[in-house]
Amino acid sequence: MKFAVINFPGSNCDMDLFYAIKDGINENVQLVDYREKSLAGFDAVMVPGGFSYGDYLRSGAIAVHAPIVKEIIRFAAEGKIVFGVCNGFQILTELNLLPGALIRNEKSRFVCDITDLTVINNQIAFTNQYQKDETIRIPVAHGEGRYYCDEKTLKEITDNNQIIFKYNDNINGSVDQIAGVTNKKGNVLGMMPHPERAIEDILGSADGLKLFQSIINEQVRVNN
Amino acid sequence: MTEPTAEQIKIEKLYQQWGLTEEEYDLISEKILNRLPNYTETGLYSVMWSEHCSYKNSKKVLRKMPNKSPRVLAGPGEDAGILDIGDNQAVVFKAESHNHPSAVEPYQGAATGVGGIIRDIFSMGATPIALLDSLKFGPLNNGKTKHLVNEVVAGIGGYGNCIGLPTVGGEVSFEDCYEHNPLVNAMCVGLLNNTDFKHGTASGNNSLIVYVGAKTGRDGIHGATFASDEFTDTKNKQRSAVQVGNPFIEKLLMDACVEIIEKHSDWVLGIQDMGAAGLVSSTAEMASKAGSGLVLNLDQVPQRETKMSAYEMMLSESQERMVLCIKPEYETQVLDFFKHYELDAVVIGHVTTDGQYKIYHQGQLVTDIPVDSLTEDVPEYDRKEVQPKRMLADKDYHFEPVVTSLAKTWLDMLQRPNIASKKYFYQTYDSQVKTNTLIRPGGDAGVVRIRGTKKALAMTNDSNSKYVYLNPFVGGQITVMEAARNIVATGGEPIGITDCLNFGNPEDPEAFYELDKSVEGIASACEMIETPVISGNVSLYNEYNETAIYPSPMVGMVGLIDDIDNLTTIAFKDSGDLIYVIGQTQDDFNGSEIQMQQENTIKGDLRPLDLQMEKAHQALVRTAIQQKLLKSCHDLSEGGLAVALSESAFENSLGIDIKTDLTSVQMFSETQSRFLVTVSQKDQAKFETLAAGSYELLGRVTTDPNFKVTTRDEKVSIDGKQAATKWKEAIACLMK
Numbered sequence: 011m012k013f014a015v016i017n018f019p020g021s022n023c024d025m026d027l028f029y030a031i032k033d034g035i036n037e038n039v040q041l042v043d044y045r046e047k048s049l050a051g052f053d054a055v056m057v058p059g060g061f062s063y064g065d066y067l068r069s070g071a072i073a074v075h076a077p078i079v080k081e082i083i084r085f086a087a088e089g090k091i092v093f094g095v096c097n098g099f100q101i102l103t104e105l106n107l108l109p110g111a112l113i114r115n116e117k118s119r120f121v122c123d124i125t126d127l128t129v130i131n132n133q134i135a136f137t138n139q140y141q142k143d144e145t146i147r148i149p150v151a152h153g154e155g156r157y158y159c160d161e162k163t164l165k166e167i168t169d170n171n172q173i174i175f176k177y178n179d180n181i182n183g184s185v186d187q188i189a190g191v192t193n194k195k196g197n198v199l200g201m202m203p204h205p206e207r208a209i210e211d212i213l214g215s216a217d218g219l220k221l222f223q224s225i226i227n228e229q230v231r232v233n234n
Numbered sequence: 235m236t237e238p239t240a241e242q243i244k245i246e247k248l249y250q251q252w253g254l255t256e257e258e259y260d261l262i263s264e265k266i267l268n269r270l271p272n273y274t275e276t277g278l279y280s281v282m283w284s285e286h287c288s289y290k291n292s293k294k295v296l297r298k299m300p301n302k303s304p305r306v307l308a309g310p311g312e313d314a315g316i317l318d319i320g321d322n323q324a325v326v327f328k329a330e331s332h333n334h335p336s337a338v339e340p341y342q343g344a345a346t347g348v349g350g351i352i353r354d355i356f357s358m359g360a361t362p363i364a365l366l367d368s369l370k371f372g373p374l375n376n377g378k379t380k381h382l383v384n385e386v387v388a389g390i391g392g393y394g395n396c397i398g399l400p401t402v403g404g405e406v407s408f409e410d411c412y413e414h415n416p417l418v419n420a421m422c423v424g425l426l427n428n429t430d431f432k433h434g435t436a437s438g439n440n441s442l443i444v445y446v447g448a449k450t451g452r453d454g455i456h457g458a459t460f461a462s463d464e465f466t467d468t469k470n471k472q473r474s475a476v477q478v479g480n481p482f483i484e485k486l487l488m489d490a491c492v493e494i495i496e497k498h499s500d501w502v503l504g505i506q507d508m509g510a511a512g513l514v515s516s517t518a519e520m521a522s523k524a525g526s527g528l529v530l531n532l533d534q535v536p537q538r539e540t541k542m543s544a545y546e547m548m549l550s551e552s553q554e555r556m557v558l559c560i561k562p563e564y565e566t567q568v569l570d571f572f573k574h575y576e577l578d579a580v581v582i583g584h585v586t587t588d589g590q591y592k593i594y595h596q597g598q599l600v601t602d603i604p605v606d607s608l609t610e611d612v613p614e615y616d617r618k619e620v621q622p623k624r625m626l627a628d629k630d631y632h633f634e635p636v637v638t639s640l641a642k643t644w645l646d647m648l649q650r651p652n653i654a655s656k657k658y659f660y661q662t663y664d665s666q667v668k669t670n671t672l673i674r675p676g677g678d679a680g681v682v683r684i685r686g687t688k689k690a691l692a693m694t695n696d697s698n699s700k701y702v703y704l705n706p707f708v709g710g711q712i713t714v715m716e717a718a719r720n721i722v723a724t725g726g727e728p729i730g731i732t733d734c735l736n737f738g739n740p741e742d743p744e745a746f747y748e749l750d751k752s753v754e755g756i757a758s759a760c761e762m763i764e765t766p767v768i769s770g771n772v773s774l775y776n777e778y779n780e781t782a783i784y785p786s787p788m789v790g791m792v793g794l795i796d797d798i799d800n801l802t803t804i805a806f807k808d809s810g811d812l813i814y815v816i817g818q819t820q821d822d823f824n825g826s827e828i829q830m831q832q833e834n835t836i837k838g839d840l841r842p843l844d845l846q847m848e849k850a851h852q853a854l855v856r857t858a859i860q861q862k863l864l865k866s867c868h869d870l871s872e873g874g875l876a877v878a879l880s881e882s883a884f885e886n887s888l889g890i891d892i893k894t895d896l897t898s899v900q901m902f903s904e905t906q907s908r909f910l911v912t913v914s915q916k917d918q919a920k921f922e923t924l925a926a927g928s929y930e931l932l933g934r935v936t937t938d939p940n941f942k943v944t945t946r947d948e949k950v951s952i953d954g955k956q957a958a959t960k961w962k963e964a965i966a967c968l969m970k
Contacts, residue, residue, distance in 0.1 A: 019482070019485075019486060019576065020396070020482050020485055020486075022396075022397065022398020022485065022667060023398070023667060025668065025669075026667065026668065026669045029669060029685070030669075059667075060398055061395075061396040061398075061481070061482060061485075063482065064396065064480070064481065064482025064483075065396070065482075066482075119388075119662050120391050120395060120662040120663075120664070121661055121662065122395075122660075122661055122662070122663060122664045122665055122666065123661055149666050151395070151664040151666060151667065153395070204666070206669070207666050207667075207669050209669070212672055212683075212798065212801075213666070213669060213671070213672070214666075214674075
């Protein structure tokens with residue numbers, strides 16, 4: 011499988027994703043500059059964490075105007091794998107590829123820690139290797155990671171099983187403790203915690219590995 | 235506004251406002267130039283001859299530091315020092331203070347401190363890999379200090395998190411003397427893959443001087459002079475001297491500079507950060523090192539304000555700017571390269587052979603002075619020193635604590651701001667980005683692996699200003715050795731240090747004594763364990779209304795871990811493991827946290843430090859770790875055994891059952907050269923043979939989280955969960 015990791019000015023977790031794919035699941039991965047206009051030849055696109063454009067205006071707001079973004083939208087519409095972590099999640103909600111928005115943490119402070127998440131839905135391309143309701147340890151590092159949506163949207167995403175991960179301990183004040191959501195089709199996932207930082211036990215957890223293995227597993231299933 | 239004439243500057247002694255003395259001014263006009271310097275030139279001399287840029291008061295003392303070892307590839311004098319770590323790789327590191335700016339504008343002061351130290355690292359061609367911070371404030375008992383703390387911490391996090399570098403270690407402490415003069419010291423560590431690094435030189439006739447990065451504004455003018463003056467009530471409104479940081483631009487600048495040196499080193503002759511004293515300092519230093527002259531045309535400098543004078547442009551400390559010296563034939567390639575990163579890059583001058591520093595502005599030659607006169611002709615002062623009166627007066631004072639309830643004192647100790655968990659602060663720093671952090675903040679040292687190898691780097695920031703205050707020489711030694719124990723406890727070999735020397739006014743003989751003697755202490759400890767001082771910075775004049783801070787040298791040490799399989803942490807691992815203390819505990823209470831707790835002051839002398847024994851204990855721990863005998867290891871420092879036992883137990887919610895010949899008060903003694911270690915029962919004989927004569931077996935780790943402690947005086951059981959809660963929540967409680 012061939013993965014693209016998008017590199018916006020100010021992205022700073024691009025290499026973390028790159029190594030997770032290259033060394034964690036031994037797949038083909040390439041950094042793609044935000045000025046590129048095509049994602050032809052790629053099977054999955056990853057939008058990394060960081061502070062694209064310095065988080066000016068609000069996080070993710072400027073990145074959505076970069077040339078590569080049209081291709082990310084096309085990719086998502088075609089049902090291909092699109093994954094956004096942290097600032098990548100913010101960009102995907104800004105693009106309306108995912109429901110809701112990310113706002114400043116409840117306590118207004120940046121928080122970096124390793125958190126326990128519960129896998130709410132293990133039936134999508136990103137989670138098929140996890141058990142339902144499994145607790146996984148995944149790092150977080152964000153200042154604007156509080157998931158927000160209105161009640162109608164919350165009901166909708168709950169009913170559609172679009173809530174994928176929840177925090178066991180609501181570290182940022184997210185609505186319904188939501189840590190990660192998917193689109194209706196289940197091919198676009200965004201999450202604030204960083205599974206790409208939980209690839210090796212020596213880093214404190216390897217629980218993020220299964221997320222990437224799930225993507226491979228799904229591809230194998232589709233191809234067969 | 236018209237600028238004062240050269241005559242006005244002389245007659246009205248305007249140079250004094252900028253920090254030049256009459257003697258210095260006369261030296262410039264009578265011996266160096268043989269004419270009166272104009273307004274711009276006087277400004278250039280005043281910043282370049284400030285303590286911050288010239289080290290004129292401290293040079294003589296700094297020469298006492300050892301700076302050689304087989305690993306040293308570059309020492310003091312470069313933007314940062316470089317140590318060989320094998321496999322054609324080297325580590326580059328430096329620490330810098332940003333005390334004065336942080337006192338005035340805490341968020342930006344701290345943020346730009348981080349930004350500046352990162353530039354010092356990538357200007358050496360190294361990829362920055364980690365940050366650390368040493369912070370000192372007044373007590374957390376008033377809104378003003380809490381605001382200061384919040385803003386400084388937010389500034390550090392705001393910059394480091396955005397640029398994407400992990401903050402992996404540091405320290406935060408609180409003492410009265412820092413109330414009006416906080417200390418903010420930042421350290422950056424980088425990895426150099428190409429050991430043919432770029433010196434910061436401007437060589438070769440007609441080579442081009444290229445300005446890269448953010449535009450120049452009026453911010454930070456005279457920052458270096460400001461940093462070389464003391465605070466008083468009337469001078470605390472020096473807001474214009476503080477710079478504003480932009481980590482987004484710095485991220486682009488960092489990536490671009492690292493790439494140009496790695497991939498196109500043939501284009502570049504030199505590269506330097508525009509830090510203190512901005513354009514003048516960076517360009518003059520580059521030219522002076524190469525023995526060259528320079529011509530600069532200020533009309534080319536990217537400006538974000540209008541009608542800036544030559545004086546303002548040369549002295550501006552606007553952030554996120556670099557200077558490159560390039561071969562003229564690669565001009566187009568270099569400018570296009572930075573354009574791709576969407577960075578301003580323009581040629582602002584060229585190198586000459588006449589040794590003159592010439593600046594043109596709006597068609598006028600506004601400066602024409604010898605380059606070396608800015609960097610080499612600075613007078614060097616030999617300041618008078620006198621042993622502080624307090625040292626003689628309190629020489630024979632021996633503090634003896636009183637502990638009537640071990641449990642109560644133990645719990646009180648864990649809540650003291652200097653002892654309690656600092657997670658409230660460090661959890662606002664991204665410590666994991668780049669996915670190489672093996673030991674995050676909260677351990678003895680931060681550890682970052684070197685991807686693709688079995689190696690890792692351990693790093694720590696340490697200062698023990700209370701000890702230095704009581705005895706600058708011994709305190710200086712302790713500062714180095716505590717840092718070394720922190721490195722050793724993780725499984726590392728100390729390989730070098732950087733330092734920030736935070737002191738009072740050097741013209742005060744007692745303050746100068748503190749500087750001189752603590753440097754001698756640092757030097758002797760560094761020689762003993764062969765850790766050269768490869769970089770550093772001096773911050774003098776840390777005073778408020780003529781009351782100085784404690785003398786506060788901060789040591790930033792880096793260690794090499796050959797094999798990450800030997801990585802050791804402070805956390806107790808399994809029930810049944812044996813708990814030992816390496817080193818003999820004695821009655822060392824002067825300058826201790828328990829003295830602060832019981833007397834609310836520090837007083838008395840320190841016992842001399844036995845450097846040989848210290849070295850032997852460090853060697854013992856390193857051997858034991860290499861033989862895989864230690865399941866945990868923790869340096870013993872503030873608060874003594876009681877605190878170290880607690881911290882090691884808390885991490886995995888384990889308890890302890892110990893019985894010792896020590897008295898209850900000795901549980902809080904701060905005797906140096908000690909480690910707390912745990913050993914699996916199966917390795918008991920092996921460990922005890924190896925450590926023969928240097929250990930005491932205290933007891934064992936228990937699943938029951940309570941602390942069962944029997945001293946010579948009493949037998950107590952301390953509620954472990956309650957202790958952990960108090961330790962974890964104390965700072966958050968105080969910050970409310």
